[in-house]
Amino acid sequence: MKELDKEEFKKQVVDYMKVLYFRTVEEATQQQLFQAVSYAIKDYIVDQWMETHKRCEEEDAKRVYYLSMEFLMGRALGNIILNLKGNKEIREALDELGIDLNAIEDQEPDPALGNGGLGRLAACFLDSLATLNYPAYGCGIRYKYGMFKQKIEDGYQIEAPDNWLKEGYPFEIRREEYAVEVKFGGHIAIHRDETGREIFTQEDYQSVRAVPYDLPIVGYNNGFVNTLRIWDAEAIDNFNLDSFDKGDYHKAVEQQNLARTICEVLYPNDNHYAGKELRLKQQYFFVSASVQKAVLKYMKRHDDIHKLYEKVCFQLNDTHPTVAVAELMRILMDDYRLSWEEAWEITNKTCAYTNHTIMSEALEKWPLELFSRLLPRIYQIVEEINRRFIIQIQEKYPGDFSKIEKMAIVYDGQVRMANLAIVSGFSVNGVANLHTEILKHQQLKEFYDMMPEKFNNKTNGITQRRFLLHGNPLLADWVTNKIGDDWITNLTHINELAIYADDEKCQKEFMNIKYQNKLRLAEYIKKHNGIEVDPRSIFDVQVKRLHEYKRQLLNILHIMHLYNELKKNPTMDFYPRTFIFGAKASAGYRRAKAIIKLINSVADVINNDTSIGGKIKVVFIENYRVSNAEIIFAAADVSEQISTASKEASGTGNMKFMLNGAITLGTMDGANVEIVEEVGAENAFIFGLSSDEVIQYEQNGGYNPKEIYNIDQDIRTVLTQLVNGTYSPENPELFREIYNSLLEDNGGERADQYFILKDFRSYEEAQKRVGEAYKNQAGWAKSAILNVAKSGKFSSDRTIEEYVRDIWHLDKITIER
Numbered sequence: 068m069k070e071l072d073k074e075e076f077k078k079q080v081v082d083y084m085k086v087l088y089f090r091t092v093e094e095a096t097q098q099q100l101f102q103a104v105s106y107a108i109k110d111y112i113v114d115q116w117m118e119t120h121k122r123c124e125e126e127d128a129k130r131v132y133y134l135s136m137e138f139l140m141g142r143a144l145g146n147i148i149l150n151l152k153g154n155k156e157i158r159e160a161l162d163e164l165g166i167d168l169n170a171i172e173d174q175e176p177d178p179a180l181g182n183g184g185l186g187r188l189a190a191c192f193l194d195s196l197a198t199l200n201y202p203a204y205g206c207g208i209r210y211k212y213g214m215f216k217q218k219i220e221d222g223y224q225i226e227a228p229d230n231w232l233k234e235g236y237p238f239e240i241r242r243e244e245y246a247v248e249v250k251f252g253g254h255i256a257i258h259r260d261e262t263g264r265e266i267f268t269q270e271d272y273q274s275v276r277a278v279p280y281d282l283p284i285v286g287y288n289n290g291f292v293n294t295l296r297i298w299d300a301e302a303i304d305n306f307n308l309d310s311f312d313k314g315d316y317h318k319a320v321e322q323q324n325l326a327r328t329i330c331e332v333l334y335p336n337d338n339h340y341a342g343k344e345l346r347l348k349q350q351y352f353f354v355s356a357s358v359q360k361a362v363l364k365y366m367k368r369h370d371d372i373h374k375l376y377e378k379v380c381f382q383l384n385d386t387h388p389t390v391a392v393a394e395l396m397r398i399l400m401d402d403y404r405l406s407w408e409e410a411w412e413i414t415n416k417t418c419a420y421t422n423h424t425i426m427s428e429a430l431e432k433w434p435l436e437l438f439s440r441l442l443p444r445i446y447q448i449v450e451e452i453n454r455r456f457i458i459q460i461q462e463k464y465p466g467d468f469s470k471i472e473k474m475a476i477v478y479d480g481q482v483r484m485a486n487l488a489i490v491s492g493f494s495v496n497g498v499a500n501l502h503t504e505i506l507k508h509q510q511l512k513e514f515y516d517m518m519p520e521k522f523n524n525k526t527n528g529i530t531q532r533r534f535l536l537h538g539n540p541l542l543a544d545w546v547t548n549k550i551g552d553d554w555i556t557n558l559t560h561i562n563e564l565a566i567y568a569d570d571e572k573c574q575k576e577f578m579n580i581k582y583q584n585k586l587r588l589a590e591y592i593k594k595h596n597g598i599e600v601d602p603r604s605i606f607d608v609q610v611k612r613l614h615e616y617k618r619q620l621l622n623i624l625h626i627m628h629l630y631n632e633l634k635k636n637p638t639m640d641f642y643p644r645t646f647i648f649g650a651k652a653s654a655g656y657r658r659a660k661a662i663i664k665l666i667n668s669v670a671d672v673i674n675n676d677t678s679i680g681g682k683i684k685v686v687f688i689e690n691y692r693v694s695n696a697e698i699i700f701a702a703a704d705v706s707e708q709i710s711t712a713s714k715e716a717s718g719t720g721n722m723k724f725m726l727n728g729a730i731t732l733g734t735m736d737g738a739n740v741e742i743v744e745e746v747g748a749e750n751a752f753i754f755g756l757s758s759d760e761v762i763q764y765e766q767n768g769g770y771n772p773k774e775i776y777n778i779d780q781d782i783r784t785v786l787t788q789l790v791n792g793t794y795s796p797e798n799p800e801l802f803r804e805i806y807n808s809l810l811e812d813n814g815g816e817r818a819d820q821y822f823i824l825k826d827f828r829s830y831e832e833a834q835k836r837v838g839e840a841y842k843n844q845a846g847w848a849k850s851a852i853l854n855v856a857k858s859g860k861f862s863s864d865r866t867i868e869e870y871v872r873d874i875w876h877l878d879k880i881t882i883e884r
């Protein structure tokens with residue numbers, strides 16, 4: 068295997084500069100340097116990549132195919148350099164060439180092929196799989212435009228296209244030879260073969276060619292490189308006038324258009340189902356290509372298709388790829404001529420489903436008309452799965468139609484994807500203990516009663532390589548100095564830090580590192596927002612997708628209240644705060660966008676009011692994404708995790724903050740519960756309704772926020788300020804919709820359905836505790852260090868080991884070095 072050699076590496080950078088740009092290193096732009104360095108790095112990776120592939124073939128290794136509509140990868144270059152452990156040589160080589168690694172890292176676009184937590188989880192899982200030597204493919208879509216770029220203009224979110232491929236992405240490799248065909252529409256013809264068996268063929272269909280692009284996923288210091296395979300769509304035949312002559316002109320144009328549109332853009336919805344036809348096309352497109360390819364690969368080396376599950380597992384990241392179960396049935400029955408029973412058994416043993424949410428607006432339910440028109444053969448198979456399942460329900464619960472109503476796959480004119488995934492696979496997992504318990508006993512109770520053996524929990528995790536080693540080098544070095552570097556590949560070791568939590572010198576060192584990271588973020592804010600923030604103030608941070616259940620509104624209403632208090636009593640006991648937000652709202656989510664505008668309007672008023680002496684600053688960081696997230700987590704004192712209890716399935720942002728020594732201010736929701744279990748309630752600020760209480764209220768039709776409004780003067784004042792022009796003098800009605808959402812029922816939507824007013828006072832009281840605690844710097848440092856020390860459970864390495872043990876059953880493949 069090729070070793071990293073400094074001189075050779077320098078020569079390669081110079082050579083690529085010549086070949087790609089006809090330039091010398093001295094003449095090059097930063098973007099050209101980024102490209103040339105990336106190509107030089109890729110040279111090293113490709114050897115390891117091929118070697119990994121060869122070893123997996125030699126061992127005939129089982130692989131997991133992680134099927135996901137989203138992979139929120141973040142930048143590759145810096146991460147790959149770290150994982151190659153070539154950091155030192157490469158940095159030296161670049162230094163000697165006069166290249167600034169940080170500057171060229173900044174040239175890389177974030178491949179943002181995901182919305183938020185779900186896509187970032189997929190990316191963390193790939194990192195852990197490679198680092199732990201497990202053979203895996205990530206399978207997804209090569210969107211031409213990833214998550215939009217967010218600009219803030221006059222306080223409003225403006226979406227700009229994210230043309231991440233514009234300059235060419237140096238790490239991808241097009242694999243023309245692995246292209247497959249994917250068919251849509253038409254109708255199903257039935258023939259009989261010589262044995263009298265029915266043969267189903269799709270006719271008059273439109274099809275596209277799925278062409279894979281492979282991206283390397285480099286394990287940490289183990290020579291192991293997995294593949295993220297993202298599919299692009301191309302027209303089957305280049306447009307030719309022959310078709311016109313044959314009268315197929317229309318079809319030829321349609322196929323061209325289909326190919327052009329499928330991979331055009333990532334849908335920017337997070338936890339929300341929109342029911343768009345193109346979205347279903349995207350789903351079937353990448354799933355069909357991935358499943359076809361996996362079966363072909365298996366059959367190249369094996370002759371018994373019945374044992375597919377011994378070498379292949381499909382993990383469905385949410386319901387988005389659920390058509391995989393029917394696609395596999397189709398391939399097994401129509402291409403390999405297996406019986407229904409044989410195909411069903413194989414499918415059942417090969418597919419597993421991860422549930423990511425209990426929120427009803429996120430449940431995928433495709434209209435029958437659309438589903439059957441677009442995927443006629445798949446629909447037949449889904450109908451048959453449903454028919455047989457309903458017989459099973461009736462056998463178990465004779466005469467109980469409520470069970471059918473709840474569990475049927477095809478019902479009321481819709482195909483219910485979660486039900487299909489649960490029935491067709493062998494595993495259903497939630498993503499944090501609380502979430503899995505809610506699935507078992509509330510949301511999916513009927514399924515759990517019928518098939519309890521399928522249900523299991525896999526609490527999410529994050530990769531410490533990106534979110535500490537790469538994102539926070541100062542703290543990473545400090546940790547390594549104290550306890551050695553085992554934590555990089557085994558985060559449980561980080562617990563050894565706990566003995567330093569009480570050590571005064573260590574507390575000071577820790578607080579100084581936090582201060583340096585706050586300075587770094589303050590510079591970023593100065594540069595991007597033009598706002599001066601005080602790095603000695605408390606950095607209180609809420610960064611995540613903008614969603615009502617995540618309750619950014621609770622945060623900003625509380626800031627409005629604090630500001631009122633400070634105005635009333637300028638000398639009141641108050642530790643200065645910098646409130647930092649970062650959030651993209653789905654382009655069509657009106658209320659979320661109104662909340663962004665509100666945050667910016669409040670920021671404008673407060674930041675410019677000299678009478679409060681700069682004690683509160685509010686900053687909205689534009690275009691929150693993986694690359695600036697790394698800087699933000701490192702600088703946070705307080706981690707805002709304030710979702711309405713029961714609504715946040717897990718959260719992973721909470722874990723990244725903890726790993727970086729921020730203290731959680733949160734509800735008992737998702738993985739917050741487990742964070743508190745690990746670190747102790749005395750090292751977190753917990754408030755609000757419990758999930759049981761929220762669910763209780765919901766089952767009783769909600770609560771009445773007007774009662775709170777009527778008795779609580781401060782809350783009334785804050786709400787009135789939403790509609791009296793305090794923050795929008797040019798248009799006092801601007802925030803009327805937000806105001807109404809808190810106080811009035813609206814159609815099917817209850818007043819304050821996320822319990823913001825209900826939790827307000829409890830949140831305020833927790834914020835007071837934050838201020839008190841921060842005055843004691845030693846005590847704060849102790850809590851923060853303990854948060855780092857107790858974060859071991861939240862490594863995605865742990866999560867992956869659990870998936871392997873309980874679901875995937877993979878073997879580690881080692882690479883000779």
Ligand SMILES: *Cc1c(COP(=O)(O)O)cnc(C)c1O
Nearest residue numbers: 183184611692693696718719720
């Ligand atoms: C981790 C992460 C998320 C998920 O954050 P939550 O707080 O768990 O919702 C979203 N976006 C980015 C860029 C992330 O890194």
